[in-house]
Amino acid sequence: MTAFVRPGLSRRQWLAGAAALGASSLLPRAVLAATPSPLLTVATRTIEVKKRAATVFGILGANGKPGLEASEGARLSGLVHNATKEPLILHFHGQVLYANDQDRARTGGGETAPGALEPVDFPLTTGTHWMHSHLLSEQQLLAAPLITREMDAPAIREVVIMLHDFAFRSPAEIMAELGGASAHGAHGAAADPHAGHAGHGAPAAAPADPHAAHMAGAMSGMVHANDVRYDAFLANDRSFDDPEVVRVDKGEKVRLRIINGATATAFILDTGRLAATCIAVDGSPCQAHAVQTLPLAQGQRVDLVVEIPRDGGAFPIVAQVEAATQRTGIVLATAGAKVARIGNDASRAAAHADLGFDLGLAAAAPLPPPSAPARAIHIMLGEEPGYRWTLNGKTHGEHTPLAAKSGERLEIMFMNPTSMMHPMHLHGHHFQVVEVNGLRFSGPVRDTVIVPPRTMVTVAVDAGAPGSWYLHCHHLYHMATGMMTELVVS
Ligand SMILES: [Cu+2]
Incomplete structure (x- = not known):
């Protein structure tokens, strides 16, 4: 175990620690700066993309490597250092045990100023999770894995794969191309909120009646994806020009922890010649499910176990952009295997990301029956002229924030009459997918769900810790231009 985590504490110890933390957060910055090295440092770094140098962000652990790994029962306790020149809002995606005010993406901002140190202290939620900027700087790779290994995880090789979409242009330039104006995460993207139409996709429906009539009225028109043009797609910072090659042994099982850290791209994963078994989605275990291709939307994670054939070889794990030909990935290769060149483009476009995979999944631990009937909340996703994305x-x-009492069972129905898929994410909670277009089922437990165009998806969730939790589309530019609300739990 590394220095940044502490083994599990009793609730009493945890509360004492939280009280101490509250006191330490009142200390002047200079005192905090004199404390031992931070457990997380957000800094700039240089990578090479298509033979060009690119300055991007990174989240480094105390060991200088991107991201953090811990064991079940550990706490994340220490300081986050913003060593960049930009304000930082760091979100711990998939974590449910932190206090709301430790999520730097909390309502009301809570930015960490350039150069500042912020304390964090919470018990880690087990599974494959991640952390990322909640501002436009997410586009510049301000994201990293946050893996808490399960106590009962099989003792097999693990490979973490972090996917990104990359542009040499700044996020502000991309926002200007889209014609949007930031409602959240606006740094560096000043724009006129009354700017002209973006000219993308289907014409927007009038938002006057945000319910059934709107849904029905918008059920025609083209469906599209990938409204941002990217220069490259990366897996662990590398493209298929020069992919990461992970040495594996003949006949061994390998656990892939795959994280879609892209800002505006959903991928279709393909394990090729390797038969895969899905054992968790968004860090929550599911009943073992055989799969070879599956969608992974922005913010989502999947844990796959693959078995390397006894005769060995080289096995690309491919992430292809939905509805497009571009692809990225890594290669698993046994000793001496020849790694053939894999192009950055497939010969055929991938499918659109949809819910076919989720419909075949069942949570290992579904939500228990509620003590009282669930309360329905309807959220109409919306698309308006001027690259303006809305909720209700x-x-x-x-x-107007959504309100709930802690412990209350909610069923949140997302209705999507827009022309694009939206991966909807709720902070600080895990929910269960329970209905698609009127079909009830006991689906996977997740924190980010694909809501395809012209589709209604319902998730069940027990309102968690008191606080104000963001609920938003995980397409960065949809979120930044408005597609976000909050669930206020009291
Ligand atoms: Cu969206």
């Missing part, structure tokens, strides 16, 4: 007709800032 409102952008973030115009929104």
Whole structure:
């Protein structure tokens, strides 16, 4: 175990620690700066993309490597150092045990100023999770794995794969191309909120009646994906020009922990000649499910176990952009195996990301029957002229928060009459997918769900810790232009 984590503590110890933390957070910055090395440092770094140098962000652990790994029962306790020149809002995606005010993406901002240190202290949620910027800087690879290994994880080789979409242009330039104006995460993207139409996709429906009529009225028109043009797609910072090659042994099983850290791209994963078994999605275990191709939307994770054939070889693990030909990935190869060149483009476009995979999944631990009937919450996803994305007709800032009592069972129905898929994510909670277009089922437990165009998806969730939790589309530019609300739990 590394220095940044402490073994599990009793609740009493945890509360004492939290009280101490509250006191330490009142200390002047200079005192905090004198404390031992931070457990996480957000800094710039240089990578090479298509033979060009690119300055991007990184989240480094105390060992200088990207991301953090810990064991079940550990706490994340220490300081986060923003060693960049930009304000930072760091979100611990998939974590449910932190206090709301430790999520730097909490309502009301809570930015970490350039050069500042912020304390964090919470018990880690087990599984394959990640952390990322909640501002436009996410585009510049401000994201890293946050893996808490399960006590009962099989003792097999593990490979973490972090996917990104990459542009040499700044996020502000991309936002300007889209014609959007930031409602959240606006840094460096000043734009006129009354700017002209973006000219993308289907014409937007009037937001006047945000319910059934709107849904029905928008059920025609083209469906599209990939509204941002990228220069490269990366797996562990590398493209298929020069992919990461992971040495594996003949006949061994390997656990892939795959994280989609892309900002505006869903991928279709393909394990090729390797038969795969899905054992968890978004860090939550599911009943073992055989699979070879599956969608992975922005923010989602999947744990796959693959078995290397006894005669060995080289086995690409491919992530192809949905509805497009571009692809990235890594290669698993046994000793001496020839690694053939894999192009950055497939010969055929991949499918759109949809819910076919989820419909075949069942959670290992579904939500228990509720003590009282679930309360329904309807959320209409919306698309308006000027690259303005809404929830119930409102952008973030115009929104009325959703309210719930801690422990209350909610069923949140997302209705999507827009022309694009939206991966919907709720902070600080894991939910269960329970209905698609009226079909009830006991689906996977997740924290980010694909809501395809012209589709209604319902998730069940028990309102968690008191606080104000963001609920938003995980397409960065949809979120930044308005597609975000909050669930206020009291
Ligand atoms: Cu969206």
